[in-house]
Amino acid sequence: MRLFDPHIHMTSRTTDDYAALHAAGVRAVVEPSFWLGQPRTSPASFLDYFDSLLGWEPFRAAQYGIAHHCALALNPKEANDPRCVPVLDELPRYLLKDRVVAVGEVGYDSMTPAEDTALAAQLQLAAEHALPALVHTPHRDKLAGVRRTLDVVRESALPPDRVLLDHLNETTVKEAKDSGCWLGFSVYPDTKMDEARMVAILREYGLAQVLVNSAADWGRSDPLKTRKVADLMLAEGFTEDDADRVLWRNPVAFYGLSGRLELEVTATEATHEGNSVLRGAPGDGAGPAGIPAGEV
Amino acid sequence: MTHPHVTQDTDTPTGRTDPAVASLDDLHAHLRTQLGATARAWLGQALDEAAAHPGIHGPVSVWELRLAEAGRRCGSAHADAARVLILHAARADAGALARVYFQGTAAERRAVLRALPHLVPGPDALPLVQDALRTNDTRLLAAAVGPYAARHLDPHQWRHAVLKCLFTGVPVDHVADLARRARGDGELARMLGDHAAERIAAGRPVPADLHRVLTLTDPTAGSPADTGTGTSGSDGKES
Ligand SMILES: [Zn+2]
Secondary structure, three states: OOEEEOOOOHHHOOHHHHHHHHHHOEEEEEEEOOOEOEOOOOHHHHHHHHHHHOOHHHHHHHHOOOEEEEEEOOOOOHHHOOOOOOHHHHHHHHOOOOOEEEEEEEEOOOOOHHHHHHHHHHHHHHHHOOOOEEEEOOOOOHHHHHHHHHHHHHHOOOOHHHEEEEOOOOOOHHHHHHHOOEEEEEEOOOOEEOHHHHHHHHHHHOOOOEEEEOOOOOOOOOOOHHHHHHHHHHHOOOOHHHHHHHHHHHHHHHHHOOOOOOOOOEOOHHHOOOOOOOOOOOOOOOOOOOOOOOOO | OOOOOOEOOOOOOOOOOOOOOOOHHHHHHHHHHHOOHHHHHHHHHHHHHHHHOOOOOOOOOHHHHHHHHHHHHHOHHHHHHHHHHHHHHOOOOHHHHHHHHHOOOHHHHHHHHHHHHHHOOOHHHHHHHHHHHHOOOHHHHHHHOOHHHHHHOOHHHHHHHHHHHHHHOOOHHHOOOHHHHHOOOHHHHHHHHHHHHHHHHOOOOOOHHHHHHHHHOOOOOOOOOOOOOOOOOOHHHHO
16 A cells, blocks of 8 residues: 655654655655644744755655655745745745745634735745646635635636645535645544544545645644544445545645655665665664764 | 665766866866756856855855855756855855855765865864764765865874764765875774674664774775875874
């Protein structure tokens, strides 16, 4: 079973998680930029983060046989902090980079005027850079938030079939589907969706343009939720092809709109002699791959 | 499902196709045979544009844009070579290279490191090498210890670069001019010996590359092809 997690914050996860993801069948991930739990105070902090999403993190992922891509944006929460907003001036040069497959996460958090401005500006940037957009829908006042998001999308230069609305649920899926946008569902241990509700939604609304993600981050979350949804789909009578469609072909189709998906994982030439060491040497029990120890 | 299915990059540190070692003409000829028609046409145009509009223009010069998109245009296997050629066509100097390095993805940074021996005659670009040597990204480390580092890195930093290769599993084949710089380097020999002792004390194997470099530190080691002319001891390398 091949799996693609279209929304996961691997920066917050350990190498054990990469190993577990690979063992579960995950071969590709997209990491959207988001806040860090601790508020940033300057654009420079974003730039280091973006650089990491285009440097160290894909390197880590490749060590575990996982293709890593990213989506870049000023996130909805920090769009409200005037100290952070100038990062929008730096974003265009980042959106040119290989392996940037979307603008995101953009969207609403508290539905403020500052969020209106940042969302509209970044949808425009997506259109200008021929990138799709990953749009987070708010956790509070969600249905109103989805409607307001759809209004902004309709006014934007980005057609709905290049927009993924994420964190949908039973109350928002209908209007999102009617809009023509792609439909994203985050499956969480406690909040957002769970596996059983996810499978019920698939049964009711079909598989077309549906993406399922773990949205795993630094909070209570489970990076293996994509696999758990696939397993439940099979247990509930969906076919292998159905699971492959939702958990591989749909995310490949959506992010493939960027023209920048590269799903072949290339190990570093530096480890091509099978010396994947990384934490010492073969025989250290580091497994099939590892990462140089932090103290190196 | 217990083993990542990783396609190995067979790039080797010597020969006609390594962007740091091959001549630019060889590199270009090789790319022309490897790229498909669309990518070849894209690269041809990118090189023409870079040659016509070198230097920094506005927030993103046209050759910087081509540099950024080289991976998706040419494929990751050929991106380094394409980028080195674009940097050369744009006549990027140490200042321009620093800009694209520090604004670049890991892949762009690696290409800049590989372009250094072709484009920067003096030590002005050493800060880029030093930056790469501080990372733990083995792709950057391998590119950082190429011919430019062999030429310009001071002995202390060069020894630490070699040791870091051994620590992180970067094959020392990537270290340019290894035999010449290692020969007679007593301090490097001491560091290698201490590292081996630490590995043995921990019950871990000593990498074969360590023994190989240790052998090269022997003042009488070396091949006639090396340019070093009878330098014995480390004095000649401290300058
Ligand atoms: Zn997220």
